[in-house]
Amino acid sequence: MNDEKWTLITPELFLKALGETLQMLGVSLVLGSVLGVIIGAVLALTRAGGVLENRPISLGLAVVVNLIRSLPFIILLVAILPFTRLLVGTSIGVWAAIVPLTVMIAPYIGRLVENSLLEVPRGVIEAARSMGASPLQVFWRFMLPEARGSLILAVTIASVGLLDATAMAGTVGAGGIGDLALSYGYQRYDGFAMVITVVTLIVLVQGIQLLGTVVARRYRRR
Template sequence: MLGVALVLGSILGIAIGTALALTRPGGVLPNRAVNLVLGIVVNIVRSLPFIILLVAILPFTRFLVGTSIGVWAAIVPLTVMIAPYIGRLVENSLLEVPRGVIEAARAMGASPFQIFWRFLLPEARGSLILAVTIATVGLIDATAMAGTVGAGGIGDLALSYGYQRYDGFAMVVTVITLIVLVQGIQMVGSSIARRFRRR
């Protein structure tokens, strides 16, 4: 559930973030209308708490996967939730690239695609890796609520057994597991990002 939602959300999020960064005023491909509409859509989705988003798009989820219960029913809202979040992080990462890099690429006659692929992307790699790492941690948090549509997961285990059945041991084990998982993901992501930034 986490892996599929992260892959799909990352693909959509990178596309959204790239579009936001390139179409902003002064960007490589400035387009005020596209930037404004896309920014509004991203802000609307990001402003909704996950549990509300999950319920609100149940008809859309049912249309896509044929069910509103189970793991696949949770993957759809998880993807919809994480894609705009990653999009904003990607946008910020691309905007961190010094303006001089873009100007130098333009001076060499690079096309908009070449500017993005050969200059912006390599310069922002470390920051993009950190962005995906942060999004992964946020997605783990959201999967706990995915249990409301019968998707299971570690968070659901903590709620069903630890909280509702007053099983302190189950609660402690799941909390420790989540902490270890998040710390591990953050350490790996930070380590990979440092390597790319040194290059």
Template sequence: MNDGKWTLITPEIFFKALGETLQMLGVSLVLGSLLGILIGAVLALTRPGGVLPNRAVSIVLGTLVNLVRSLPFIILLVAILPFTRVLVGTSIGVWAAIVPLTVMIAPYIGRLVENSLLEVPQGVIEAARSMGASPMQIFWRFLLPEARASLILAVTIATVGLVDATAMAGTVGAGGIGDLALSYGYQRYDGFAMVITCVTLIILVQGVQMIGTSIARRYRRR
């Protein structure tokens, strides 16, 4: 209960939770994007008809990606708790949440990156080959620049999904806006806490979407 107060949230509590959410979002997005771009590149390059076709690698990596993506985040978070403890020494807190967040978002970004690379016209690849470009040159100098706007939108979509996951991570002691909504809004019946957390998440998602769309539009015009 809130003991007659209109809210139990102080500015210190709110900004601490917001900082934890931004930390989880920023670190897991950077790590997940690096892994995801690598995964997506390998999937696109090794698929049948790709620049470096390799059936075994394509099947194994694709299967692993699909397995991870099949698990709801809350189940994945619990399932890899032993791995999280080994990696960061704890299963609660911001850094403990970053591990499953990264594991969750990397395959998701990987699939988005793969789709973005596959959207590049085949004629671009053939033109690169005709100029004697090696497979790595084709990837770095032709595929990535051509898919740049699409890749930015892909990372934007992944970031929005990551915001949702950071809120969910708060239900298992990770802190952040999700923990604020649960601890104050739900368990202590603080209506203002629930409203402010919802509004904060909406603003965060809309801001990410607007920035990503704006940057992608700028590259499409070039």
């Protein structure tokens, strides 16, 4: 039986699309997490009553974070095309998608990190400061370890949202599972292509959520 009679998808096409999605997800998640931890730390430490209270910095950064988060991803992707071209030299493909994906997910992770750090008991922070710990030591040696379980769950939530965005990026030439669904499932009326992309995304989401939950449960302090 000729496979083309019921699907246009070949194993090579599917594996290539899956690899592109994982590449977009992995690189942008790492970059976004690094930036997000920095953003979240600054927001938590400089807010009113924080270890490094600084109202101008706190308010200014909060405005930038809220501005980026208020934009739908597809609009953000188009809006920063000049910046994307400046960084990677192109506006299409996997690496061109990684730029807006990182810009989108970093503030989101930053807010989640901020919330996780604010959950750290005030007594822990005061005890650290009474022992003469510097603001950096308070953050690195006390707040971060105390909040690690919550931080892992935050990154897990962000990963799921980021996976959704990678599928959306595929509709504008970034490749990946989203591009496969659009090019074959929608434009060529290939029902199997649509089914396999949906199932793949569901499996990836469930896998990410399960892994994050297991790791967070292990490191969360009782």
